[in-house]
Amino acid sequence: MPLTLTVFAASPDEGRGLARDMGVRWALEEAGLAYDVRTLSFAAMKQPAHRVRQPFGQIPTYEEDGLILFESGAIILHIAQHHAGLLPDDPDGSARAIAWLFAALSTVEPPIIARSMAGFTIRDKPWYGEQMALLDDQLRVRLTDLSRQLGDAPWLEQAFSAGDLMMIVVLRRLAGTGLLEEHPNLAAYVARGEARPAFQRAFAAQHALFVAGREAN
Protein backbone atom coordinates (compact mmCIF):
# COMPACT_ATOMS: atom_id res chain seq x y z
CA MET A 1 0.00 0.00 0.00
CA PRO A 2 1.40 3.42 -0.87
CA LEU A 3 2.08 6.02 1.76
CA THR A 4 -1.22 7.80 2.42
CA LEU A 5 -2.19 11.11 4.02
CA THR A 6 -5.60 12.26 5.15
CA VAL A 7 -6.38 15.84 4.10
CA PHE A 8 -9.37 18.20 4.01
CA ALA A 9 -11.94 17.44 1.30
CA ALA A 10 -12.64 21.20 1.21
CA SER A 11 -9.82 23.08 2.89
CA PRO A 12 -11.02 26.18 4.76
CA ASP A 13 -7.93 28.01 3.50
CA GLU A 14 -9.31 27.79 -0.06
CA GLY A 15 -6.18 26.27 -1.51
CA ARG A 16 -3.68 28.73 -0.05
CA GLY A 17 -1.57 25.93 1.41
CA LEU A 18 -2.20 26.93 5.03
CA ALA A 19 -3.72 23.65 6.21
CA ARG A 20 -1.53 21.28 8.21
CA ASP A 21 -1.02 18.83 5.38
CA MET A 22 1.06 21.43 3.51
CA GLY A 23 4.23 20.88 5.55
CA VAL A 24 3.93 17.12 5.29
CA ARG A 25 3.42 17.30 1.52
CA TRP A 26 6.44 19.62 1.27
CA ALA A 27 8.61 17.26 3.34
CA LEU A 28 7.57 14.29 1.18
CA GLU A 29 8.49 16.25 -1.96
CA GLU A 30 11.89 17.26 -0.50
CA ALA A 31 12.52 13.59 0.26
CA GLY A 32 11.34 12.50 -3.20
CA LEU A 33 8.55 10.25 -1.88
CA ALA A 34 5.28 9.60 -3.71
CA TYR A 35 2.05 9.56 -1.71
CA ASP A 36 -1.69 9.20 -2.00
CA VAL A 37 -4.29 11.30 -0.23
CA ARG A 38 -7.64 10.37 1.26
CA THR A 39 -10.01 13.34 1.65
CA LEU A 40 -12.25 13.85 4.67
CA SER A 41 -15.18 16.16 5.31
CA PHE A 42 -15.32 18.12 8.58
CA ALA A 43 -18.01 15.73 9.81
CA ALA A 44 -15.97 12.64 8.95
CA MET A 45 -12.91 14.03 10.78
CA LYS A 46 -14.81 13.95 14.06
CA GLN A 47 -16.10 10.37 13.68
CA PRO A 48 -14.64 7.40 15.59
CA ALA A 49 -13.28 5.87 12.37
CA HIS A 50 -10.92 8.85 11.98
CA ARG A 51 -10.27 9.36 15.69
CA VAL A 52 -8.59 5.95 15.69
CA ARG A 53 -6.00 7.59 13.44
CA GLN A 54 -6.17 11.10 14.94
CA PRO A 55 -7.44 11.36 18.54
CA PHE A 56 -8.18 15.09 18.19
CA GLY A 57 -10.23 14.67 14.99
CA GLN A 58 -7.87 16.68 12.80
CA ILE A 59 -5.86 16.29 9.60
CA PRO A 60 -3.31 15.23 8.45
CA THR A 61 -2.56 11.64 9.34
CA TYR A 62 0.18 9.54 7.77
CA GLU A 63 -0.12 5.82 7.03
CA GLU A 64 2.76 3.63 5.92
CA ASP A 65 2.83 -0.18 6.16
CA GLY A 66 0.65 -0.37 9.24
CA LEU A 67 2.18 2.60 11.03
CA ILE A 68 -0.33 5.39 11.64
CA LEU A 69 1.03 8.76 12.73
CA PHE A 70 -0.59 12.08 13.59
CA GLU A 71 0.75 15.58 14.39
CA SER A 72 2.37 17.24 11.38
CA GLY A 73 5.55 17.90 13.38
CA ALA A 74 5.91 14.22 14.25
CA ILE A 75 5.21 13.16 10.67
CA ILE A 76 7.75 15.60 9.24
CA LEU A 77 10.34 14.46 11.80
CA HIS A 78 9.63 10.81 10.93
CA ILE A 79 10.15 11.51 7.21
CA ALA A 80 13.28 13.54 7.95
CA GLN A 81 14.85 10.85 10.15
CA HIS A 82 14.19 8.08 7.62
CA HIS A 83 15.07 9.75 4.31
CA ALA A 84 17.82 12.04 3.03
CA GLY A 85 17.29 15.70 2.30
CA LEU A 86 15.79 17.20 5.45
CA LEU A 87 18.45 16.88 8.15
CA PRO A 88 22.23 17.36 8.14
CA ASP A 89 24.32 14.19 8.19
CA ASP A 90 26.21 15.12 11.36
CA PRO A 91 24.36 14.23 14.57
CA ASP A 92 24.84 17.61 16.26
CA GLY A 93 23.62 19.51 13.21
CA SER A 94 20.64 17.20 13.02
CA ALA A 95 19.77 17.81 16.67
CA ARG A 96 19.96 21.59 16.08
CA ALA A 97 17.66 21.36 13.07
CA ILE A 98 15.18 19.37 15.16
CA ALA A 99 15.36 22.07 17.85
CA TRP A 100 14.19 24.58 15.23
CA LEU A 101 11.35 22.29 14.23
CA PHE A 102 10.19 22.33 17.86
CA ALA A 103 10.75 26.09 18.13
CA ALA A 104 8.47 26.62 15.13
CA LEU A 105 5.63 24.61 16.71
CA SER A 106 6.10 25.35 20.39
CA THR A 107 7.46 28.91 20.51
CA VAL A 108 6.53 30.72 17.27
CA GLU A 109 3.22 29.14 16.27
CA PRO A 110 1.19 29.40 19.50
CA PRO A 111 0.95 33.22 19.45
CA ILE A 112 0.10 33.04 15.72
CA ILE A 113 -2.74 30.61 16.44
CA ALA A 114 -3.94 32.65 19.43
CA ARG A 115 -4.21 35.65 17.13
CA SER A 116 -6.08 33.84 14.37
CA MET A 117 -8.43 32.18 16.88
CA ALA A 118 -9.29 35.62 18.26
CA GLY A 119 -10.04 36.70 14.69
CA PHE A 120 -13.05 34.43 14.57
CA THR A 121 -14.07 33.97 18.22
CA ILE A 122 -14.21 37.61 19.36
CA ARG A 123 -14.41 39.68 16.16
CA ASP A 124 -17.86 41.00 17.14
CA LYS A 125 -16.89 41.86 20.74
CA PRO A 126 -16.30 45.46 21.82
CA TRP A 127 -12.89 44.51 23.22
CA TYR A 128 -11.69 42.90 19.99
CA GLY A 129 -9.33 45.72 19.01
CA GLU A 130 -7.66 45.97 22.40
CA GLN A 131 -7.28 42.21 22.78
CA MET A 132 -5.88 41.89 19.26
CA ALA A 133 -3.30 44.60 19.97
CA LEU A 134 -2.15 42.63 23.03
CA LEU A 135 -1.86 39.42 21.00
CA ASP A 136 0.01 41.24 18.22
CA ASP A 137 2.52 42.55 20.74
CA GLN A 138 3.11 39.08 22.21
CA LEU A 139 3.71 37.74 18.71
CA ARG A 140 6.04 40.62 17.80
CA VAL A 141 8.39 39.61 20.63
CA ARG A 142 8.84 36.18 19.01
CA LEU A 143 9.20 37.55 15.49
CA THR A 144 11.80 40.07 16.61
CA ASP A 145 13.83 37.33 18.30
CA LEU A 146 13.57 35.10 15.23
CA SER A 147 14.54 37.93 12.88
CA ARG A 148 17.58 38.78 15.00
CA GLN A 149 18.65 35.15 15.00
CA LEU A 150 18.26 34.69 11.24
CA GLY A 151 20.07 37.93 10.39
CA ASP A 152 21.36 37.84 6.82
CA ALA A 153 21.61 34.06 6.64
CA PRO A 154 19.51 32.14 4.12
CA TRP A 155 18.47 29.44 6.61
CA LEU A 156 18.42 29.05 10.41
CA GLU A 157 21.45 26.76 10.43
CA GLN A 158 24.08 26.03 7.74
CA ALA A 159 21.72 24.39 5.24
CA PHE A 160 17.98 24.11 4.61
CA SER A 161 16.42 21.54 6.97
CA ALA A 162 13.16 20.26 8.39
CA GLY A 163 13.52 23.07 10.94
CA ASP A 164 13.33 25.72 8.21
CA LEU A 165 10.50 23.84 6.53
CA MET A 166 8.42 23.85 9.71
CA MET A 167 9.26 27.47 10.54
CA ILE A 168 8.30 28.66 7.06
CA VAL A 169 5.04 26.69 7.16
CA VAL A 170 4.23 28.38 10.47
CA LEU A 171 5.21 31.90 9.31
CA ARG A 172 3.07 31.54 6.16
CA ARG A 173 0.00 31.68 8.44
CA LEU A 174 0.77 35.40 8.84
CA ALA A 175 0.07 36.12 5.15
CA GLY A 176 -2.10 39.19 4.85
CA THR A 177 -1.54 40.44 8.41
CA GLY A 178 1.40 42.72 7.62
CA LEU A 179 3.26 41.40 10.67
CA LEU A 180 5.80 39.39 8.72
CA GLU A 181 6.67 42.41 6.57
CA GLU A 182 7.81 44.27 9.71
CA HIS A 183 10.93 42.07 9.37
CA PRO A 184 12.10 42.07 5.74
CA ASN A 185 14.56 39.25 6.41
CA LEU A 186 11.72 37.01 7.62
CA ALA A 187 9.58 37.87 4.60
CA ALA A 188 12.54 37.02 2.33
CA TYR A 189 13.12 33.79 4.27
CA VAL A 190 9.55 32.66 3.65
CA ALA A 191 9.81 33.61 -0.03
CA ARG A 192 13.06 31.60 -0.25
CA GLY A 193 11.25 28.53 1.06
CA GLU A 194 8.30 29.03 -1.26
CA ALA A 195 10.68 29.21 -4.23
CA ARG A 196 11.96 25.68 -3.66
CA PRO A 197 10.75 23.24 -6.32
CA ALA A 198 9.57 20.79 -3.66
CA PHE A 199 7.43 23.52 -2.04
CA GLN A 200 5.96 24.40 -5.41
CA ARG A 201 5.03 20.79 -6.19
CA ALA A 202 3.39 20.40 -2.79
CA PHE A 203 1.55 23.69 -3.14
CA ALA A 204 0.29 22.80 -6.62
CA ALA A 205 -0.97 19.40 -5.43
CA GLN A 206 -3.05 20.77 -2.55
CA HIS A 207 -4.29 23.65 -4.72
CA ALA A 208 -5.39 21.32 -7.51
CA LEU A 209 -7.29 19.21 -4.97
CA PHE A 210 -9.11 22.26 -3.67
CA VAL A 211 -10.05 23.45 -7.17
CA ALA A 212 -11.24 19.97 -8.18
CA GLY A 213 -13.40 19.76 -5.04
CA ARG A 214 -14.95 23.16 -5.69
CA GLU A 215 -15.75 22.31 -9.32
CA ALA A 216 -17.37 19.01 -8.27
CA ASN A 217 -19.90 20.91 -6.12
Next chain:
Amino acid sequence: MPLTLTVFAASPDEGRGLARDMGVRWALEEAGLAYDVRTLSFAAMKQPAHRVRQPFGQIPTYEEDGLILFESGAIILHIAQHHAGLLPDDPDGSARAIAWLFAALSTVEPPIIARSMAGFTIRDKPWYGEQMALLDDQLRVRLTDLSRQLGDAPWLEQAFSAGDLMMIVVLRRLAGTGLLEEHPNLAAYVARGEARPAFQRAFAAQHALFVAGREAN
Protein backbone atom coordinates in the same frame (compact mmCIF):
# COMPACT_ATOMS: atom_id res chain seq x y z
CA MET B 1 32.45 18.50 30.87
CA PRO B 2 29.25 17.14 32.41
CA LEU B 3 25.92 17.58 30.76
CA THR B 4 24.64 21.02 31.79
CA LEU B 5 21.23 22.69 31.82
CA THR B 6 20.41 26.35 32.23
CA VAL B 7 17.52 26.96 34.62
CA PHE B 8 15.86 29.90 36.40
CA ALA B 9 17.84 31.32 39.34
CA ALA B 10 14.49 32.22 40.92
CA SER B 11 11.71 30.28 39.21
CA PRO B 12 8.45 32.25 38.99
CA ASP B 13 6.58 29.02 39.80
CA GLU B 14 8.11 29.09 43.31
CA GLY B 15 9.43 25.56 43.12
CA ARG B 16 6.24 23.88 41.94
CA GLY B 17 8.04 22.23 39.03
CA LEU B 18 6.11 24.10 36.36
CA ALA B 19 9.10 25.73 34.63
CA ARG B 20 10.30 24.19 31.39
CA ASP B 21 13.37 22.59 32.90
CA MET B 22 11.12 20.17 34.84
CA GLY B 23 10.46 17.87 31.87
CA VAL B 24 14.12 17.82 30.90
CA ARG B 25 15.19 17.00 34.46
CA TRP B 26 12.57 14.24 34.58
CA ALA B 27 13.76 12.76 31.27
CA LEU B 28 17.37 12.80 32.49
CA GLU B 29 16.32 10.98 35.67
CA GLU B 30 14.35 8.37 33.70
CA ALA B 31 17.44 7.80 31.56
CA GLY B 32 19.72 7.65 34.62
CA LEU B 33 21.90 10.56 33.51
CA ALA B 34 23.66 12.94 35.89
CA TYR B 35 23.66 16.66 35.09
CA ASP B 36 24.76 20.03 36.34
CA VAL B 37 22.72 23.21 36.28
CA ARG B 38 23.72 26.81 35.65
CA THR B 39 21.25 29.36 37.03
CA LEU B 40 20.25 32.54 35.21
CA SER B 41 18.41 35.66 36.33
CA PHE B 42 15.63 37.02 34.12
CA ALA B 43 17.95 39.81 33.02
CA ALA B 44 20.76 37.40 32.11
CA MET B 45 18.37 35.27 30.05
CA LYS B 46 17.79 38.17 27.67
CA GLN B 47 21.48 38.99 27.17
CA PRO B 48 23.41 38.09 24.01
CA ALA B 49 25.58 35.60 25.94
CA HIS B 50 22.50 33.46 26.60
CA ARG B 51 20.77 34.15 23.29
CA VAL B 52 23.66 32.36 21.58
CA ARG B 53 22.35 29.27 23.38
CA GLN B 54 18.65 30.18 23.30
CA PRO B 55 17.54 32.62 20.58
CA PHE B 56 14.29 33.46 22.40
CA GLY B 57 15.99 34.25 25.70
CA GLN B 58 14.38 31.41 27.65
CA ILE B 59 15.36 28.40 29.74
CA PRO B 60 16.23 25.54 29.64
CA THR B 61 19.18 24.90 27.38
CA TYR B 62 21.14 21.66 27.21
CA GLU B 63 24.90 21.44 26.68
CA GLU B 64 26.79 18.21 26.04
CA ASP B 65 30.25 17.95 24.49
CA GLY B 66 29.90 21.07 22.35
CA LEU B 67 26.28 20.44 21.32
CA ILE B 68 23.94 23.19 22.50
CA LEU B 69 20.21 22.53 22.28
CA PHE B 70 17.14 24.56 23.16
CA GLU B 71 13.38 23.81 23.26
CA SER B 72 12.45 21.36 26.00
CA GLY B 73 10.66 19.11 23.48
CA ALA B 74 13.78 18.84 21.34
CA ILE B 75 15.97 18.20 24.37
CA ILE B 76 13.68 15.47 25.71
CA LEU B 77 13.51 13.85 22.25
CA HIS B 78 17.31 13.98 22.00
CA ILE B 79 17.69 12.27 25.38
CA ALA B 80 15.01 9.71 24.47
CA GLN B 81 16.59 8.83 21.12
CA HIS B 82 20.06 8.41 22.62
CA HIS B 83 19.34 6.55 25.88
CA ALA B 84 17.10 3.69 26.96
CA GLY B 85 13.98 4.17 29.04
CA LEU B 86 11.90 6.76 27.21
CA LEU B 87 10.90 5.18 23.89
CA PRO B 88 9.80 1.66 22.91
CA ASP B 89 12.38 -0.49 21.13
CA ASP B 90 10.20 -1.12 18.08
CA PRO B 91 10.40 1.68 15.48
CA ASP B 92 6.64 2.04 14.99
CA GLY B 93 6.01 2.25 18.72
CA SER B 94 8.76 4.82 19.01
CA ALA B 95 7.22 6.93 16.24
CA ARG B 96 3.83 6.80 17.99
CA ALA B 97 5.38 7.90 21.30
CA ILE B 98 7.03 10.82 19.51
CA ALA B 99 3.65 11.76 17.98
CA TRP B 100 2.32 12.12 21.54
CA LEU B 101 5.27 14.29 22.50
CA PHE B 102 4.35 16.62 19.62
CA ALA B 103 0.63 16.44 20.51
CA ALA B 104 1.46 17.59 24.04
CA LEU B 105 3.36 20.65 22.80
CA SER B 106 1.48 21.53 19.65
CA THR B 107 -2.15 20.54 20.36
CA VAL B 108 -2.68 20.42 24.14
CA GLU B 109 -0.29 23.06 25.48
CA PRO B 110 -1.18 26.10 23.31
CA PRO B 111 -4.71 26.55 24.76
CA ILE B 112 -3.25 26.05 28.27
CA ILE B 113 -0.68 28.79 27.64
CA ALA B 114 -3.29 31.09 26.05
CA ARG B 115 -5.35 30.73 29.22
CA SER B 116 -2.49 31.43 31.60
CA MET B 117 -1.28 34.39 29.51
CA ALA B 118 -4.77 35.91 29.73
CA GLY B 119 -4.57 35.45 33.49
CA PHE B 120 -1.87 38.06 33.73
CA THR B 121 -2.37 40.25 30.63
CA ILE B 122 -6.11 41.02 30.95
CA ARG B 123 -7.01 40.23 34.54
CA ASP B 124 -7.96 43.89 35.16
CA LYS B 125 -10.03 44.28 31.98
CA PRO B 126 -13.84 44.35 32.08
CA TRP B 127 -13.98 41.56 29.48
CA TYR B 128 -11.69 39.23 31.43
CA GLY B 129 -14.45 36.86 32.55
CA GLU B 130 -16.02 36.48 29.13
CA GLN B 131 -12.68 36.00 27.37
CA MET B 132 -11.56 33.47 29.97
CA ALA B 133 -14.77 31.48 29.50
CA LEU B 134 -14.05 31.32 25.75
CA LEU B 135 -10.48 30.14 26.37
CA ASP B 136 -11.66 27.55 28.89
CA ASP B 137 -14.12 26.14 26.35
CA GLN B 138 -11.41 25.89 23.68
CA LEU B 139 -9.20 24.03 26.14
CA ARG B 140 -12.03 21.72 27.23
CA VAL B 141 -12.35 20.41 23.67
CA ARG B 142 -8.75 19.22 23.78
CA LEU B 143 -9.01 17.76 27.28
CA THR B 144 -12.19 15.87 26.37
CA ASP B 145 -10.48 14.37 23.31
CA LEU B 146 -7.43 13.41 25.34
CA SER B 147 -9.53 11.88 28.11
CA ARG B 148 -11.52 9.82 25.60
CA GLN B 149 -8.30 8.56 24.03
CA LEU B 150 -6.67 7.62 27.33
CA GLY B 151 -9.75 5.85 28.64
CA ASP B 152 -8.83 3.41 31.40
CA ALA B 153 -5.27 2.86 30.18
CA PRO B 154 -2.34 3.82 32.40
CA TRP B 155 -0.39 5.49 29.57
CA LEU B 156 -1.16 6.82 26.08
CA GLU B 157 0.46 3.82 24.35
CA GLN B 158 1.46 0.39 25.68
CA ALA B 159 4.17 1.62 28.05
CA PHE B 160 5.30 4.88 29.66
CA SER B 161 7.27 6.98 27.15
CA ALA B 162 8.62 10.45 26.43
CA GLY B 163 5.14 11.17 25.02
CA ASP B 164 3.53 10.59 28.42
CA LEU B 165 6.30 12.53 30.13
CA MET B 166 5.70 15.58 27.93
CA MET B 167 1.90 15.31 28.20
CA ILE B 168 2.02 15.10 31.99
CA VAL B 169 4.41 18.05 32.19
CA VAL B 170 1.97 20.07 30.08
CA LEU B 171 -1.14 18.99 32.03
CA ARG B 172 0.54 19.89 35.34
CA ARG B 173 0.25 23.55 34.29
CA LEU B 174 -3.49 23.21 35.01
CA ALA B 175 -2.92 22.66 38.74
CA GLY B 176 -5.32 24.79 40.72
CA THR B 177 -7.66 25.58 37.81
CA GLY B 178 -10.08 22.69 38.42
CA LEU B 179 -10.10 21.93 34.69
CA LEU B 180 -8.08 18.73 34.97
CA GLU B 181 -10.42 17.38 37.65
CA GLU B 182 -13.31 17.51 35.15
CA HIS B 183 -11.70 14.34 33.76
CA PRO B 184 -10.81 11.98 36.63
CA ASN B 185 -8.82 9.71 34.30
CA LEU B 186 -6.57 12.65 33.33
CA ALA B 187 -6.08 13.67 36.96
CA ALA B 188 -5.14 10.06 37.77
CA TYR B 189 -2.80 9.97 34.76
CA VAL B 190 -0.92 13.04 36.02
CA ALA B 191 -0.75 11.57 39.53
CA ARG B 192 0.63 8.31 38.04
CA GLY B 193 3.42 10.27 36.36
CA GLU B 194 4.17 12.26 39.50
CA ALA B 195 4.49 9.02 41.48
CA ARG B 196 7.39 7.78 39.36
CA PRO B 197 10.70 7.83 41.26
CA ALA B 198 12.39 9.71 38.40
CA PHE B 199 9.74 12.44 38.55
CA GLN B 200 10.19 12.71 42.30
CA ARG B 201 13.97 13.06 42.04
CA ALA B 202 13.59 15.75 39.36
CA PHE B 203 10.96 17.58 41.37
CA ALA B 204 13.07 17.50 44.52
CA ALA B 205 16.11 18.87 42.67
CA GLN B 206 14.31 21.89 41.23
CA HIS B 207 12.50 22.51 44.52
CA ALA B 208 15.73 22.42 46.52
CA LEU B 209 17.28 24.94 44.11
CA PHE B 210 14.33 27.29 44.54
CA VAL B 211 14.46 27.05 48.34
CA ALA B 212 18.23 27.61 48.42
CA GLY B 213 17.85 30.68 46.19
CA ARG B 214 15.13 32.14 48.39
CA GLU B 215 17.19 31.58 51.55
CA ALA B 216 20.22 33.27 50.00
CA ASN B 217 18.20 36.46 49.46
